[in-house]
Ligand SMILES: [Fe+2]
């Protein structure tokens with residue numbers, strides 16, 4: 011594995027190499043780990059993919075928060091399975107990212123130190139059971155919109171991991187929406203619970219697609235290299251268009267007075283996202299940033315002796331096997 | 337008021353602060369019976385199924401507490417997987433218990449609307465997770481019991497129980513392998529992990545004996561080939577546990593205090609807190625569907 015921050019500068023990239031690379035991408039070919047790629051492409055992918063993996067891992071915390079209080083055995087089991095799936099997604103994407111020459115240990119260290127980012131949506135608290143439903147519906151729903159596109163990304167290992175992960179995210183979204191549907195047709199307290207959760211999660215979910223195109227500096231190059239395939243605003247609009255009818259179907263309101271159907275474009279027009287809030291949370295001052303990072307660090311620190319034991323044991327086994335073979 | 341001084345009131349049996357209708361107790365003593373929730377048992381098969389179910393529900397709940405907080409990602413996934421299996425088994429067992437009982441109680445009603453004194457799980461299952469060593473050693477000690485137990489129950493004369501046990505046996509075999517692997521790694525890992533694993537073993541040992549207790553409740557079921565007498569599993573269990581401990585350089589503790597009471601609903605203080613958390617939402621909305 012080549013360390014990404016090695017002291018030696020990367021070999022110069024020739025115009026021919028870059029042209030051949032871009033031609034492959036334009037022809038719809040996948041770039042594989044051993045293929046030549048521009049350093050900026052590699053860096054962008056490491057950033058995107060490790061952020062994605064971190065988001066899966068940190069995302070286990072807000073939902074895990076309700077495992078011990080899930081209101082029925084079936085809900086308890088599906089929630090455990092979902093959080094377990096997210097852990098599996100994180101694991102899978104870490105492995106895919108390692109093909110770009112960065113170790114999982116390094117990525118985890120960057121997460122724990124606060125250097126690496128993860129999706130800001132997980133810096134909001136899960137206050138009621140309805141949050142579990144709304145997260146599945148909105149957050150997994152938004153993830154699907156993003157990931158369906160990423161499944162056609164130009165980097166082979168990332169695209170393939172997205173195809174597999176997207177199947178499970180679809181399942182999560184269906185389960186989340188079903189939780190909301192049941193609550194929305196339940197008792198008065200349950201209906202209030204789901205409406206409150208929708209009110210709290212709607213805008214942060216729209217922020218999941220990232221800043222508007224006008225203020226998203228990376229996008230043009232990422233689009234050309236098919237790391238991304240659609241702009242943030244296009245994906246956000248797609249999510250809104252998909253979600254509004256789902257909200258109507260279970261008779262919950264979305265907290266946006268400007269929301270209206272525009273027959274000409276076929277889009278649901280929506281109001282202005284509060285980008286101040288978005289940047290505030292990204293920069294570390296969301297409601298749960300500190301707690302999430304503290305929880306990950308606590309698990310990591312308290313697990314240090316366990317990982318050390320596993321390593322010592324494996325080393326001893328390897329030594330024993332070597333001396334037996336000698 | 338001091339607690340050390342001699343009683344300065346006539347012996348009424350309840351103290352003179354007690355309302356008149358409770359004094360003296362001695363005249364009413366014949367009417368005092370164990371209540372349904374402490375000491376009185378349901379029909380034997382319901383009781384036996386609740387014992388099996390509650391071990392799994394409570395232990396599965398404990399394991400699920402690790403989700404997102406485990407020492408490595410692989411263990412977040414593995415412990416969640418085991419929790420899921422155990423709660424799945426519990427759910428089937430509770431459903432069966434509710435049907436046998438015939439009072440229209442669903443698996444959820446039994447899980448969420450019984451109080452701690454009505455739970456029938458082993459004390460071992462409800463103890464707090466402690467560190468990773470405690471969680472793993474407990475899982476090992478219990479799974480080493482559950483595997484042969486389920487194997488025999490898969491030949492139960494009760495076809496539903498036999499089916500649940502057969503499925504559970506496959507899962508438990510994996511759980512045992514996972515836990516035994518970690519007992520080896522911790523016991524034979526570093527000085528610290530060895531010390532933690534040995535401490536966990538020592539602390540948990542008083543709670544293992546309850547697994548093998550026989551009582552009159554299940555006697556007719558054992559005779560009819562519906563359940564098995566757990567005491568018959570003890571020797572083989574001791575041998576298999578000892579062999580893993582030997583390989584892990586851990587010392588099997590001597591038998592001293594033997595904690596018990598879970599099968600009669602006399603639990604540690606921990607269970608009430610566990611259930612308080614588990615049941616809060618369901619109980620806050622009685623009659624609601626989820
Ligand atoms: Fe995921």
Ligand SMILES: [Fe+2]
Pocket residue numbers: 096150178179182
């Ligand atoms: Fe998901």
